[in-house]
Amino acid sequence: MDLLDWIRAIFMKEKMKRTNVILFGPPGSGKGTQAQKLVEKYSLLHISTGDLFRYEIGNETPLGLKAKEYMNKGHLVPDEVTIGMLKNKVEANPEVKGFIFDGFPRTIPQAQALDSFLHSKGEEVSALVALEVEDNEIVSRLLKRGETSGRVDDQNEEVIRNRIKVYSEETSVVYDHYSKSNKSQTVNGLGTIEEIFSRLSKVFDQID
Ligand code: AMP
Numbered sequence: 001m002d003l004l005d006w007i008r009a010i011f012m013k014e015k016m017k018r019t020n021v022i023l024f025g026p027p028g029s030g031k032g033t034q035a036q037k038l039v040e041k042y043s044l045l046h047i048s049t050g051d052l053f054r055y056e057i058g059n060e061t062p063l064g065l066k067a068k069e070y071m072n073k074g075h076l077v078p079d080e081v082t083i084g085m086l087k088n089k090v091e092a093n094p095e096v097k098g099f100i101f102d103g104f105p106r107t108i109p110q111a112q113a114l115d116s117f118l119h120s121k122g123e124e125v126s127a128l129v130a131l132e133v134e135d136n137e138i139v140s141r142l143l144k145r146g147e148t149s150g151r152v153d154d155q156n157e158e159v160i161r162n163r164i165k166v167y168s169e170e171t172s173v174v175y176d177h178y179s180k181s182n183k184s185q186t187v188n189g190l191g192t193i194e195e196i197f198s199r200l201s202k203v204f205d206q207i208d
Contacts, residue, residue, distance in 0.1 A: 018123055019044060019098030019207060022105070024175060025131035026167045027160070028138040028145070029189045030196060034131070035102045037197050042204055047089050048102040049082055054151075056085075072152045074162035076106060076170065083113045090117070098126070106171045111178070127207045128178040129200065131189035135164055 019042070023031045032048060039046045053071060056064030063081065070077045086104055093099075105111040118124050133141075139160055146154030153159050178184045187199045 018096070019126050020101070020118060020123060021098070021126055021204070021207060022101045022128040022174075022178070023131070024128050024184075025189060026133060026135075026138055026171075027163045028142040029131040029133045030193070031102045031131060033193060034197060034200055035100050037193075038100055038200060038204060041201065042098075044098045044100050045093055045096040046100050046102060047086065047104070049086060049104040049106075050102075052085055052089065053077060072159070074153055074159040074166065076166060079107055079109045079113070082106075083110055086110075086114070087117055105174050106167075108173055108177060111174050125178060125183060127203075128175065128184045129203050130175055130184065130186045131196070131200075132186050133189040137190070138164060 021044070023035050023038070025031055032051075035046045035048065038044065050071075053064065053067040057068050057071075058064070063085065066081065067077045076082075082104065086101075090099065101114075105114050115125065139157060142154045142160045143157065145151070146156075153163065175184050185203055187196070187203060189196060191199075
């Protein structure tokens with residue numbers, strides 16, 4: 001390889017490097033709202049596994065019917081189903097600059113699957129950004145959202161408490177998983193939408 005090829009190879013690699021951010025935090029921490037604003041500002045694609053499942057449920061697909069049973073109780077949909085669906089969505093969008101993953105990964109096996117999937121494509125998770133909101137605030141936010149969202153899982157306090165329990169028992173460890181490679185960061189999730197967006201933007205501006 002001569003010098004010119006070498007420079008070209010480095011340039012191509014840089015050019016193709018995508019930004020893959022996990023927007024993390026408990027249910028009701030504002031991930032969906034903030035993701036919508038962030039994708040616009042940073043030209044990334046928003047992938048919410050919850051939204052993908054709700055789309056499948058709306059279309060009454062076999063995947064949707066399977067997911068619905070778990071979702072309505074506030075349980076996690078099994079990893080293999082979720083991981084397969086996520087990979088399909090990523091594969092279907094080869095041209096985008098990167099992704100904001102919202103609601104995924106939610107377990108260590110999902111995080112490991114995401115890492116090896118991205119590695120197989122010469123990519124990696126760029127950062128995990130966690131919105132911090134305490135439990136009682138989450139419960140009141142979700143019950144309020146349930147009045148208008150039509151989401152069964154937002155309308156029952158027991159189901160909400162179960163989702164919070166699942167988050168602390170199975171999902172919060174995903175933060176530690178990415179801390180090992182210094183990729184995890186926390187942002188205060190209290191305040192107005194604009195205040196939180198400005199905090200997140202400061203973090204996103206530093207992600208390369
Ligand atoms: P969300 O919209 O992110 O709050 O997700 C709503 C529900 O969808 C969750 O309570 C789970 O039942 C299911 N779900 C969404 N993402 C995942 C995931 N990564 N793994 C397993 N279940 C998920």
